[in-house]
Amino acid sequence: MTRRTILMPSAALIKEFEAVVGKDNVFTSEADRQSYSYDSAVLDAVVPALVVRPTTTEQLGKVVRLCNENGNPITVRGAGTNLSGGTIPDPREGIVILTNSLSRIIEINEEDLYAVVEPGVVTAKFAAEVAKRGLFYPPDPGSQAVSTLGGNVAENAGGLRGLKYGVTKDYVMGIEFFDVNGGLVKTGSRTVKCVTGYNLAGLMVASEGTLGVFSQITLKLVPPPQASKAMMAVFDDVNKASEAVAGIIASHVVPCTLEFMDQATIRYVDDFTKAGLPRDAQAILLIEVDGHPGQVADDADKVEKVLNKVGATEIKVAKDAAEKFKLWEARRNALPALARAKPTTVLEDATVPRSKIPAMVKAINDIAAKYNISIGTFGHAGDGNLHPTILCDRRDKHEFERVEHAVDEIFDMALSLHGTLSGEHGIGMAKSKWMEKETSKATIEFSRNMKRAIDPKYILNPGKIIGA
Amino acid sequence: MADLTKLAKLLQELDDQMVGCMKCGMCQAVCPVFAETMKEADVTRGKIALLENLAKEMIHDAAGVQEKLNKCLLCGSCGANCPSGVKVMDIFLRARVIVNTYMGLSPVKKAILRGMLTKPALFNALLDLGSKFQGIFTTKVDDLLGSSCSKVLSPVIGDRHFVGLAKESLHSKIKALDTPAGKSGKRVAFFPGCLGDKMFVSVAEACLKVFEHHGVGVYMPEGQACCGIPAISSGDRVAYDKLVKINLDLFSKGNFDYLVTPCATCTATIKEIWPKLMEDYPGPMRDQIRVLHDKVMDVNQFVVDVLGVKPEAPAKGGVKVTFHDSCHMKKSLGVTSQPRALIGMNPKYELVEMAECDRCCGSGGSFNLYHYDLSKQIGERKRDNILATGAQVVSTGCPACMLQMTDMLSQHGAKVAVKHSIELYADSLR
Numbered sequence: 050m051t052r053r054t055i056l057m058p059s060a061a062l063i064k065e066f067e068a069v070v071g072k073d074n075v076f077t078s079e080a081d082r083q084s085y086s087y088d089s090a091v092l093d094a095v096v097p098a099l100v101v102r103p104t105t106t107e108q109l110g111k112v113v114r115l116c117n118e119n120g121n122p123i124t125v126r127g128a129g130t131n132l133s134g135g136t137i138p139d140p141r142e143g144i145v146i147l148t149n150s151l152s153r154i155i156e157i158n159e160e161d162l163y164a165v166v167e168p169g170v171v172t173a174k175f176a177a178e179v180a181k182r183g184l185f186y187p188p189d190p191g192s193q194a195v196s197t198l199g200g201n202v203a204e205n206a207g208g209l210r211g212l213k214y215g216v217t218k219d220y221v222m223g224i225e226f227f228d229v230n231g232g233l234v235k236t237g238s239r240t241v242k243c244v245t246g247y248n249l250a251g252l253m254v255a256s257e258g259t260l261g262v263f264s265q266i267t268l269k270l271v272p273p274p275q276a277s278k279a280m281m282a283v284f285d286d287v288n289k290a291s292e293a294v295a296g297i298i299a300s301h302v303v304p305c306t307l308e309f310m311d312q313a314t315i316r317y318v319d320d321f322t323k324a325g326l327p328r329d330a331q332a333i334l335l336i337e338v339d340g341h342p343g344q345v346a347d348d349a350d351k352v353e354k355v356l357n358k359v360g361a362t363e364i365k366v367a368k369d370a371a372e373k374f375k376l377w378e379a380r381r382n383a384l385p386a387l388a389r390a391k392p393t394t395v396l397e398d399a400t401v402p403r404s405k406i407p408a409m410v411k412a413i414n415d416i417a418a419k420y421n422i423s424i425g426t427f428g429h430a431g432d433g434n435l436h437p438t439i440l441c442d443r444r445d446k447h448e449f450e451r452v453e454h455a456v457d458e459i460f461d462m463a464l465s466l467h468g469t470l471s472g473e474h475g476i477g478m479a480k481s482k483w484m485e486k487e488t489s490k491a492t493i494e495f496s497r498n499m500k501r502a503i504d505p506k507y508i509l510n511p512g513k514i515i516g517a
Numbered sequence: 518m519a520d521l522t523k524l525a526k527l528l529q530e531l532d533d534q535m536v537g538c539m540k541c542g543m544c545q546a547v548c549p550v551f552a553e554t555m556k557e558a559d560v561t562r563g564k565i566a567l568l569e570n571l572a573k574e575m576i577h578d579a580a581g582v583q584e585k586l587n588k589c590l591l592c593g594s595c596g597a598n599c600p601s602g603v604k605v606m607d608i609f610l611r612a613r614v615i616v617n618t619y620m621g622l623s624p625v626k627k628a629i630l631r632g633m634l635t636k637p638a639l640f641n642a643l644l645d646l647g648s649k650f651q652g653i654f655t656t657k658v659d660d661l662l663g664s665s666c667s668k669v670l671s672p673v674i675g676d677r678h679f680v681g682l683a684k685e686s687l688h689s690k691i692k693a694l695d696t697p698a699g700k701s702g703k704r705v706a707f708f709p710g711c712l713g714d715k716m717f718v719s720v721a722e723a724c725l726k727v728f729e730h731h732g733v734g735v736y737m738p739e740g741q742a743c744c745g746i747p748a749i750s751s752g753d754r755v756a757y758d759k760l761v762k763i764n765l766d767l768f769s770k771g772n773f774d775y776l777v778t779p780c781a782t783c784t785a786t787i788k789e790i791w792p793k794l795m796e797d798y799p800g801p802m803r804d805q806i807r808v809l810h811d812k813v814m815d816v817n818q819f820v821v822d823v824l825g826v827k828p829e830a831p832a833k834g835g836v837k838v839t840f841h842d843s844c845h846m847k848k849s850l851g852v853t854s855q856p857r858a859l860i861g862m863n864p865k866y867e868l869v870e871m872a873e874c875d876r877c878c879g880s881g882g883s884f885n886l887y888h889y890d891l892s893k894q895i896g897e898r899k900r901d902n903i904l905a906t907g908a909q910v911v912s913t914g915c916p917a918c919m920l921q922m923t924d925m926l927s928q929h930g931a932k933v934a935v936k937h938s939i940e941l942y943a944d945s946l947r
């Protein structure tokens with residue numbers, strides 16, 4: 050490995066940052082800076098020149114302006130759990146701005162069903178506060194115990210409840226963000242309807258820190274479902290599982306979760322938990338319906354009928370909360386089981402139209418065989434959002450080369466099935482070279498022109514999404 | 518300056534374990550140190566990344582990494598919740614040995630760890646002497662807690678409230694024991710641990726009372742040494758090895774079915790750390806460690822699981838007591854229901870659970886000495902959770918936690934007594 054010599058910003062500039070956020074919130078030591086050089090993506094680390102932690106949104110604006118004045122690239126970082134390199138800083142004297150001290154829930158409005166938060170609030174903590182007031186914030190990414198709402202919005206994070214409840218973007222009512230000059234831009238409102246100006250909040254969703262720095266987010270809340278019912282179905286053929294998914298939707302039931310696990314995943318989970326899962330099964334679906342108790346009973350009935358009709362080899366219905374917890378155990382253990390199997394875990398995110406799941410699963414298995422690597426696939430069947438999880442050892446150079454080829458082929462396949470590169474993990478650095486293939490040259494040009502106008506010095510998380 | 522290439526080579530032995538960390542960041546949810554500082558270098562993912570970089574010679578400032586590495590409670594919360602099953606404690610303990618040995622131990626630490634701790638007789642004699650004089654230096658502030666505010670020593674130890682050394686240690690009250698099995702048909706070796714021997718003598722005595730009540734024979738040899746955790750967590754492999762050897766020599770003699778301790782930390786050290794760090798020992802020593810691994814047991818677990826003590830229904834209407842799951846007890850040993858069962862045996866008490874009962878109290882051995890402010894912040898969250906229950910007593914299964922909670926409660930002027938669960942059970946016997 051080569052040692053990259055990082056140019057530190059001048060002592061004078063460091064002093065200026067210290068004057069804004071206080072000495073304790075400017076990290077200059079090598080150890081501190083190195084710990085902000087990576088995120089959850091399997092990519093090479095880049096050490097930032099400086100790390101700054103504002104503790105008020107006012108400071109945040111000043112820090113952004115200072116960076117722009119000095120031409121320092123900015124990478125905003127929430128919990129650093131994104132899977133696409135979105136928080137890997139820029140090698141040219143990049144500065145990391147932390148949001149984890151901007152973690153106040155400003156308001157939870159129980160009458161008008163919205164909440165106003167700072168960007169560093171942790172998703173699960175927010176959801177719990179909302180639940181305490183008898184309300185519901187549905188987006189539940191697997192990382193919710195640590196991920197921040199700012200990160201969720203900037204990645205448009207999804208989760209298990211996407212099919213029925215939508216993803217983060219469906220809950221963003223308004224955003225306040227800083228432009229590169231530290232000017233505060235306000236977009237959206239606390240009302241259900243709002244057509245005041247461009248839909249800039251919509252533009253900010255999934256922008257991965259490349260267009261503005263959020264300082265405040267207004268999120269929609271909904272009343273929680275009163276009842277729910279969970280079941281598990283086992284299939285000897287992926288096609289049947291897919292037919293079941295189509296059949297459930299066709300019978301006008303929208304489950305809140307509809308999760309899929311392929312044979313490889315089932316076996317890894319069984320190896321890990323020794324729970325006695327059906328190792329010969331080709332697929333398992335975990336289905337949960339929620340809503341009004343009467344409706345839940347009806348829906349569950351319909352789902353069971355569909356499952357029987359398409360020929361599920363086994364159907365288990367949870368009778369109470371304890372059984373439901375048990376039923377979900379296999380799904381909860383999917384990632385832990387896969388992650389333990391080999392040192393390196395590459396979590397992919399290729400997404401296809403629901404009906405194409407069997408074709409995609411088959412393609413993934415063919416690719417795994419072709420490159421002689423292990424892939425377990427699980428994911429959100431209702432959304433066609435699969436997580437082919439590649440298990441490897443990144444220290445094995447030859448194997449890792451094969452992994453990179455396999456990832457390329459998975460993307461190719463997803464696109465040829467009219468799917469998308471990423472359902473929820475974002476483009477970041479990992480997938481930016483694929484952008485044009487999915488969209489068009491004009492799309493990239495349009496995006497770059499827009500960015501240039503908003504961010505002439507190209508300091509907002511450069512290199513992400515649309516390349517350098 | 519340390520030779521980084523050499524240090525890097527040594528650290529490469531950890532590579533196979535560190536590579537399992539997928540940098541998912543989920544440890545941020547549970548690390549008590551991170552919850553206070555909110556700095557990535559203080560959470561597991563950051564520490565592992567820094568160690569990896571040190572092993573690859575990608576970082577120059579080894580002292581900076583050492584500081585981050587030592588800023589950790591070794592509470593195991595991260596390892597217990599890691600989706601990738603990374604053996605975090607293994608990595609951290611070995612890394613501490615490598616890095617701290619390499620960078621050198623401070624002379625004070627060396628004097629304490631090697632000069633005193635490894636010589637049980639000298640250590641005991643010095644502390645026995647100390648206990649006679651400590652009244653001169655410290656003023657009692659809170660009799661209920663038995664903690665002392667060391668006004669004279671305060672420049673050195675801040676304003677913390679110490680539980681003083683016991684007036685008379687267990688070993689000076691009872692030199693050794695070797696009694697036959699009674700009606701239970703069981704015989705245990707008893708390891709009171711340093712804190713049970715020198716500070717919380719009442720805890721050790723409660724254990725002995727329980728053994729007697731149930732007709733359990735006791736083997737308690739003279740000259741027991743510390744279990745080694747303070748030494749190894751300071752990265753002092755030399756002192757650690759000596760301590761393990763002294764104890765193995767003592768406990769390879771005497772017939773017993775279980776090795777019982779009232780200290781979750783000691784139990785976890787003997788059960789998990791000794792076998793982890795034994796690869797360089799001669800065969801017979803490794804065999805002895807394996808035997809003790811199978812025999813060592815927390816006292817709560819012994820009384821409930823082996824002696825079969827169980828309340829019919831938990832007592833109601835008594836003095837409210839709340840229970841703190843010490844990290845080593847829950848996250849390393851998986852013991853949670855047994856101490857609660859023992860509390861339920863005493864009709865004078867009623868158990869009320871506190872919020873976050875399994876959140877670390879912030880003691881973490883010497884962490885408390887070197888990062889007192891941080892330790893205090895973590896402890897205050899525990900204290901507030903205790904106070905919120907309205908309980909008059911807080912109970913736990915680890916004397917180290919008892920020390921910390923005593924300090925936190927006493928500084929706050931809170932009238933909450935701190936008791937080991939075995940004390941509450943012993944109190945219900947005759």
Ligand SMILES: Cc1cc2nc3c(=O)[nH]c(=O)nc-3n(C[C@H](O)[C@H](O)[C@H](O)COP(=O)(O)OP(=O)(O)OC[C@H]3O[C@@H](n4cnc5c(N)ncnc54)[C@H](O)[C@@H]3O)c2cc1C
Binds near residue numbers: 199258474
């Ligand atoms: C185990 C695991 C499970 C996961 N499960 C899911 C899942 O189910 N669904 C899903 O969608 N994702 C999932 N993810 C990915 C990731 O957790 C999400 O993308 C999450 O939204 C990232 O939040 P964060 O706070 O960690 O953001 P970070 O990783 O810190 O940042 C993500 C992006 O947001 C930008 N950003 C952060 N804050 C701001 C701000 N205030 N203003 C402007 N830009 C900002 C950053 O610059 C970066 O580009 C998972 C990740 C892991 C490790």
Ligand code: SF4
Binds near residue numbers: 545601
């Ligand atoms: S939870 Fe485990 S795998 Fe994830 S970052 Fe922490 S130590 Fe690494």
Ligand code: SF4
Binds near residue numbers: 548550559589594
């Ligand atoms: S052992 Fe405890 S303090 Fe140390 S990193 Fe893990 S969770 Fe944090």
Ligand code: SF4
Binds near residue numbers: 878917
């Ligand atoms: S002080 Fe107590 S709770 Fe904290 S690490 Fe030690 S045993 Fe665990």
